[in-house]
Amino acid sequence: DTEVTQTPKHLVMGMTNKKSLKCEQHMGHRAMYWYKQKAKKPPELMFVYSYEKLSINESVPSRFSPECPNSSLLNLHLHALQPEDSALYLCASSPIWGDRGMYGIQYFGAGTRLSVL
Amino acid sequence: GQQVMQIPQYQHVQEGEDFTTYCNSSTTLSNIQWYKQRPGGHPVFLIQLVKSGEVKKQKRLTFQFGEAKKNSCLHITATQTTDVGTYFCAGLAAGGTSYGKLTFGQGTILTVHP
Numbered sequence: 001d002t003e004v005t006q007t008p009k010h011l012v013m014g015m016t017n018k019k020s021l022k023c024e025q026h027m028g029h030r031a032m033y034w035y036k037q038k039a040k041k042p043p044e045l046m047f048v049y050s051y052e053k054l055s056i057n058e059s060v061p062s063r064f065s066p067e068c069p070n071s072s073l074l075n076l077h078l079h080a081l082q083p084e085d086s087a088l089y090l091c092a093s094s095p096i097w098g099d100r101g102m103y104g105i106q107y108f109g110a111g112t113r114l115s116v117l
Numbered sequence: 118g119q120q121v122m123q124i125p126q127y128q129h130v131q132e133g134e135d136f137t138t139y140c141n142s143s144t145t146l147s148n149i150q151w152y153k154q155r156p157g158g159h160p161v162f163l164i165q166l167v168k169s170g171e172v173k174k175q176k177r178l179t180f181q182f183g184e185a186k187k188n189s190c191l192h193i194t195a196t197q198t199t200d201v202g203t204y205f206c207a208g209l210a211a212g213g214t215s216y217g218k219l220t221f222g223q224g225t226i227l228t229v230h231p
Binding site: 048108 | 162
């Protein structure tokens with residue numbers, strides 16, 4: 001099973017709403033990622049969790065709040081978003097192995113297409 | 118910071134023609150990965166290149182990693198309409214703790230005309 005599951009597939013929210021995106025994987029991967037992707041652009045890294053701890057925050061605004069409750073789940077909490085935050089939000093996971101923490105290839109979920117009105 | 122340049126941005130070909138996209142990193146890479154994203158889809162892993170000068174083939178797709186581990190290319194022979202999509206290279210920086218952070222190229226959008 002090489003599947004990363006993201007819910008919901010589509011989300012429309014107002015600028016005052018609070019919503020959450022969810023990501024789940026059962027491949028035993030200990031690294032999980034959030035990316036933001038605009039049309040015709042590459043994925044842009046937002047956060048990396050390694051062994052359920054936040055290891056990279058790419059200076060993302062605080063209106064995006066990640067959470068990793070356990071090794072299989074990753075959430076992204078959204079609050080007071082702006083219209084320019086409308087994008088495809090991708091979750092990915094990868095294995096980590098070895099004493100030097102080698103990160104393997106990333107498997108992407110299908111994404112949540114977010115529209116902020 | 119690390120940058121990965123990818124060209125061309127767009128490529129239109131007739132079905133049956135060949136296609137190549139090129140990536141060049143500003144720094145030496147630990148490895149380079151290639152992903153394909155179909156229109157409306159998500160990135161799907163194609164291949165990973167790790168060794169200097171490595172060449173790998175998947176049917177009509179040939180992937181190369183440069184001797185200096187700073188550049189790579191993907192070549193598709195005799196394109197088919199199923200090859201349509203955006204091809205991204207993504208490099209993992211050499212040395213230190215990267216936490217798996219990939220630096221993506223801008224992608225090449227491939228259109229295949231039947």
